[in-house]
Amino acid sequence: MSIEFELNGSKTKLDPQPETALLWVLREHLKLTGTKFGCGSGLCGACTVHLDGHPIRACITPVSAVAGKSVTTIEGLSKNRSHPLQKAWIEAQVPQCGYCQSGQIMQAAALLESNKNPSRDEIVAYMNGNICRCGTYLRIIRAIKIASAEVNEG
Amino acid sequence: MKKPYILDNHMPSLSRRRFIAGTGGLTFMISIGGLINGNWASANEDSEGSRTKGSNITVWVKIDSEGTITVLNPSAEMGQGSMTALAVLIAEEMDADWSKVRVEHSPIDPKIYGRPGWGGRGYHMITVGSFTVSGYFKPLRQAGAQARYVLLKNVSMKWKIPLTELKTEPGMVIHSASNRRISYGEIASFAKTIKEIPEIPEKSLKKPGEFRLIGKYVPRVDIPEKVDGSALYSMDVIVPDMLYATILRTPVNGNQPESFNEKEIMSMQGIQKIVRLKHGVGILGKRYENLLPAKRRLKVKWSKGAPAEMFDSEKILEGYKNVASSGKKGGHVLNQQGDADAAIQNAHRTYSSDYFSDHVYHAQMEPLNAIVSVNPAGDGAEIWAGTQSPSGAIKAVAKLLGTSPRKIKLHPCFLGGGFGRRSMSDYIVEAAELSKAVRKPVKLIWSREDDFQYGAFRPMCLQRLVAGLDADGKLIAWKHSIVGDGRRLLSSGAKIPFYDIPNQHIEILGLSHGVRLKHWRAVGHGFTKFAIESFIDEIAEAEGVDSYQFHRQVMHNSPRALKVLETAADMAGWGRKPPDGHAFGISFAERSGSLAACVAEVSLEKSSGKIKVHRIWSSLDAGIVVQPDNAVAQMESAIIYGLSSVLSERITFKDGKVQQSNFHDYHVMRISDAPEEIHVKIIDSNESPSGIGETGLPITGGAVANAVAALSGIRLKHLPFTPDQVKKALES
Numbered sequence A: 001m002s003i004e005f006e007l008n009g010s011k012t013k014l015d016p017q018p019e020t021a022l023l024w025v026l027r028e029h030l031k032l033t034g035t036k037f038g039c040g041s042g043l044c045g046a047c048t049v050h051l052d053g054h055p056i057r058a059c060i061t062p063v064s065a066v067a068g069k070s071v072t073t074i075e076g077l078s079k080n081r082s083h084p085l086q087k088a089w090i091e092a093q094v095p096q097c098g099y100c101q102s103g104q105i106m107q108a109a110a111l112l113e114s115n116k117n118p119s120r121d122e123i124v125a126y127m128n129g130n131i132c133r134c135g136t137y138l139r140i141i142r143a144i145k146i147a148s149a150e151v152n153e154g
Numbered sequence B: 001m002k003k004p005y006i007l008d009n010h011m012p013s014l015s016r017r018r019f020i021a022g023t024g025g026l027t028f029m030i031s032i033g034g035l036i037n038g039n040w041a042s043a044n045e046d047s048e049g050s051r052t053k054g055s056n057i058t059v060w061v062k063i064d065s066e067g068t069i070t071v072l073n074p075s076a077e078m079g080q081g082s083m084t085a086l087a088v089l090i091a092e093e094m095d096a097d098w099s100k101v102r103v104e105h106s107p108i109d110p111k112i113y114g115r116p117g118w119g120g121r122g123y124h125m126i127t128v129g130s131f132t133v134s135g136y137f138k139p140l141r142q143a144g145a146q147a148r149y150v151l152l153k154n155v156s157m158k159w160k161i162p163l164t165e166l167k168t169e170p171g172m173v174i175h176s177a178s179n180r181r182i183s184y185g186e187i188a189s190f191a192k193t194i195k196e197i198p199e200i201p202e203k204s205l206k207k208p209g210e211f212r213l214i215g216k217y218v219p220r221v222d223i224p225e226k227v228d229g230s231a232l233y234s235m236d237v238i239v240p241d242m243l244y245a246t247i248l249r250t251p252v253n254g255n256q257p258e259s260f261n262e263k264e265i266m267s268m269q270g271i272q273k274i275v276r277l278k279h280g281v282g283i284l285g286k287r288y289e290n291l292l293p294a295k296r297r298l299k300v301k302w303s304k305g306a307p308a309e310m311f312d313s314e315k316i317l318e319g320y321k322n323v324a325s326s327g328k329k330g331g332h333v334l335n336q337q338g339d340a341d342a343a344i345q346n347a348h349r350t351y352s353s354d355y356f357s358d359h360v361y362h363a364q365m366e367p368l369n370a371i372v373s374v375n376p377a378g379d380g381a382e383i384w385a386g387t388q389s390p391s392g393a394i395k396a397v398a399k400l401l402g403t404s405p406r407k408i409k410l411h412p413c414f415l416g417g418g419f420g421r422r423s424m425s426d427y428i429v430e431a432a433e434l435s436k437a438v439r440k441p442v443k444l445i446w447s448r449e450d451d452f453q454y455g456a457f458r459p460m461c462l463q464r465l466v467a468g469l470d471a472d473g474k475l476i477a478w479k480h481s482i483v484g485d486g487r488r489l490l491s492s493g494a495k496i497p498f499y500d501i502p503n504q505h506i507e508i509l510g511l512s513h514g515v516r517l518k519h520w521r522a523v524g525h526g527f528t529k530f531a532i533e534s535f536i537d538e539i540a541e542a543e544g545v546d547s548y549q550f551h552r553q554v555m556h557n558s559p560r561a562l563k564v565l566e567t568a569a570d571m572a573g574w575g576r577k578p579p580d581g582h583a584f585g586i587s588f589a590e591r592s593g594s595l596a597a598c599v600a601e602v603s604l605e606k607s608s609g610k611i612k613v614h615r616i617w618s619s620l621d622a623g624i625v626v627q628p629d630n631a632v633a634q635m636e637s638a639i640i641y642g643l644s645s646v647l648s649e650r651i652t653f654k655d656g657k658v659q660q661s662n663f664h665d666y667h668v669m670r671i672s673d674a675p676e677e678i679h680v681k682i683i684d685s686n687e688s689p690s691g692i693g694e695t696g697l698p699i700t701g702g703a704v705a706n707a708v709a710a711l712s713g714i715r716l717k718h719l720p721f722t723p724d725q726v727k728k729a730l731e732s
Ligand code: FES
Pocket: A036, A037, A038, A039, A040, A041, A042, A043, A044, A045, A046, A047, A048, A057, A058, A059, A060
């Protein structure tokens, strides 16, 4: 079965087994390995990507579900790490091992899309599905605040 | 001792792949233990005779004619920031312009890149126990100073002026008298080999007051590629023609596959090969997504009789108590001074308390995985893996193939977390076995469930503490018995070098359950320091003395430790009234040569039994801290990792089988449970650096338990303090 969707702004056509998780299609078929595998069950957020602008867990989303829609991965978030969150992530020196961070940033990007000036509680509630085993949570909050300030000024 | 070996206009083939772009330039090959001579170029390939006896290159540094300085990093980067720290050490003494420094992973050859002073086990590359920066601190600065000497010497020859008239500023050599300056890049384009490079003694290195990079804010070099998905973990490696693999492993450690429905599985879509392993069955195919249905369909008849079958972690606790009470002799004694038994017998007052802790799991964010490509002849292999023990992995794969370690090449990758789990090579050896069977590259991916169920855990244990006090309320006797499996994993942190107690007996009463155990972040310190710090607090409370003051009394002989404790207490404002419904608890611990203390502010929801940690004030003495912001990040990280284990993490076994399988039934700390604030103060020091990545962890258990005791009068003695356990304690 062939599936067409938009991926990071480009038309993509594939012929996968339709029940294959989007995660493996992105990572192993299309070699977009920025989206990570952490739990495979929607429990950790490492695989977060945007589907028509909303954050979804690619590990539990069959690729058939994205037909005709638009998918954005960390690779498509910006050119040259220029998204306010990516700049803020560097400024606050958020990542440690870094493995969870694509998912964290994609989740946070969706938050800022819907709420330009989230409070601490709103950040915590929105980010609670994304595990960071290295415990960078306080810096994640700081970085989202930095980025939100930039978005609001700009 | 240490001499950089210098080559001008020549690229080592060792790193040709990475360095191919540059032609001109200056390469320093920094050796510890002797000059590297002659045909060293193929040190990581097949050649013999490339190493002088006793030689041991730590790191490579290359300056190109643009002035870009490339440092090859020899240690595993799993998030602890040492990739940056090691380059900082070299750049500091070189007086390099940091904006021009790049860091890359080094190819792995322990004889070339090993760290000095690793317990006499010969050359070894391993990144564990927070030793990385401390192990390299002196030699890398000395090497940097020698590299600077070479640059100066070349300028002095070119300009025909005495070397002593030259000085450096970052990236520049300067001759003030003639008002001339020249950049390191320009020097690199004409520099010649210098035959005699003097030793640079430690006293000629920069004094802490002169540091430009050490102790200053230097952003981590690995961070930019970790915000756009480009950082390469082994999970991301794709090798042409590779097969994917999964393994169904025995649910009870030690049992083996006897038979399985091979025909049925082989007939499934996309399945290419089934391989019987000692501990499981491997399934290989062209597409990862085809493996999962096959694995679900695979039916294996397992052998019976492994000792682990008898193991039930909930039932064993009573047995542990009996062992502790039996007066069992012949335990492994960790410390013996004075006569603890006699002193307890004659003590004015005695106290005794038991503490439990359950198994915990690493939960590193990147599930285990490795890519191994065994060559057609079966006598060599390439490995792509994130590992804390590259030389261990190479040795293990060489052993499997019956070949020389020189025929194994490891491509290091970023680690998506290590925490001790990636110091084991089991997942790499598995991938090698599967690749050996098909003679093709194999990418073995563990599912999260595999990672749980074939985990290697921090062991559970019972700790019995007994103390005796004299008539003045002074601690004079201390007995600490630890009952459980995993001897060295249990003993870590049991000693109390900063507490002045004249009579001590500290021992392990070892048992064996046959389950898989391994180092976990801070090893045993997580539970031993929890027990020790809780017990001290308990005694203080019973004696009617403030816990902080009681700590100070016991630590009176250790000014460094006292300073750490006092700093944390001051930060928290110890002695003030906590906010309503909150309480403070204090704790101290040493780990990897560093000292830490903290005060935790907690509250407790009585109806649910849920503990909330609101604030942590912590202090750290780790000697000279090379990267202060990273040290703060590591403290935050270890504190959260520690609190997570203290509040919710728990692996249980039933009939030898791990009962948990993913993050729904094993709770690691999420952002909503993280403290609102973690304050970290680094204590100024001129001592040489000690480890940082684990030191924040052991202080968490005691601080939380002591705060809960202050709040509710309940002593929590069983890690983790899950809401259920807390409710039970409140009700009893
Ligand atoms: S990998 Fe998708 S949520 Fe964990």
